[in-house]
Amino acid sequence: MLLIHCPYCEESREEEEFSSAGQAHIERPLNPDELSDEQWARYLFFRKNPRGLHHEMWLHAHGCRKYFNITRNTVTYQIMETYKMGQQPSVIASEEGQS
């Protein structure tokens, strides 16, 4: 069971209150009409799946019901930090996804 710190509630709560919402910092294309099929596929289906540090979005479903971001190690499950939407992480996962 993960203990997750919600940056909005400013409290550490049990994982059951949260739900995982996948990779963070995905931007919806601003020019959808100009995208190729490959670019659309990349936006819709292709995700980083690192063995190591991962920036991901979580929802405090049974709390403030806000989305926020977590940097977490996908092997040890250690949470490095949590931060609000729109903010940038201070611990950055490298391109290779290794910690």
Next chain:
Amino acid sequence: MQQYSGFGLFKHSLTYHENWQRVWSNPIPKKHYDVVIIGGGAHGLATAYYLAKEHGITNIAVVEKGYLGGGNTARNTTIVRSNYLWDEASHLYEHSLKLWEGLAQELNYNLMFSQRGVLNLGHTLQDMRDIERRVNANRLNGIDGEVLTTAQVQEMVPILDCSKGARYPVMGASWQARAGTARHDAVAWGFARAADALGVDLLQQTEVTGIRRKDGAVEGVETNRGFISAGKVACVAAGNSSVIAKMVGMELPLESHPLQAMVSEPLKPILDTVVMSNHVHGYVSQSDKGDLVIGAGIDGYLGYGQRGSFNVVEHTIAAIIEMFPVFSRVRLNRAWGGIVDTCPDACPIISKTHIKGLYFNCGWGTGGFKATPGAGHVFAHTIAHDDPHPLAKPFSIDRFTSGELIDEHGAAGVAH
């Protein structure tokens, strides 16, 4: 290869079973192989076996970083079935089920394949509509299936709570009689033994650290035991497929999640079929040893740790107790996790890649065990001919670009 038989068992009993041949050898890696298969699970071993047997390619190495069949092959809930909804998926899984039916004889290895049937329960009107649709689709594809009433389900599984007072009353079920279970470890061992007999090198404790390429074609794999040159490289690494893909700068539409399962203490025979419920999210069967084999759901987060969170186990147990109140005081023996590589459409990827001589069989998510022989068979064809097997064609990685997804969430969602 030493043939196994009742007579052989008797003969070896005279020497106190001390002279059995080793089941497979432990070779030193050669400098070059025609095909290197990354991943020594049941899918990888089946691929090697069919490549050697049906395509005459015997200069093959299966490279495994741990031991054979130690990943998801050892961690699944051993269920085999083929009642998928869409044509593409049901053809592939049915191809596999047909191979299962003759596999123990073919491999001369007791896989303990037991066609004890699979029930998929319906708890709502919508569940029942979906079940009727799926059974009809199965029958049109030549796959056996029946829609059962509550009374029929109750007769088949007397210990299932089919009362009207249940929190989620059972309204009926789909039934595939040819489905069942197989002994998961035996599948890996049987394929390994047969592949070894055909000249395949099984290299355990050999971890791939890189894939060497030249002019857009593979040259071989870097391992902790040195470089191994290869004409073709086939990746069957399940939860770690993305890690292998990253070695060649490729991205796959996969997410790796922990999937948990557990077994109870051994009980006397009490459940002679497989019961699954999508709605309350639980499924259970009883192994020949007597333990209840229970599968949980995946954890929502990415994870390579081969373990998940306890609340997922708790949800599953709640569902099992809801269905089978009689199990409420059964004690659990073990729980574990495996890493499953899930695809956005809950269907696998069996595909060539843009790199010449590199192939992927991955994305089986929560349900790869049942497909072991079929996946190995069509993947071997794909590798040998450098052209997808007709059954594998719809499962190309290109489908995510073309939009021809095969949405099997309904049939694959819970019933792993």
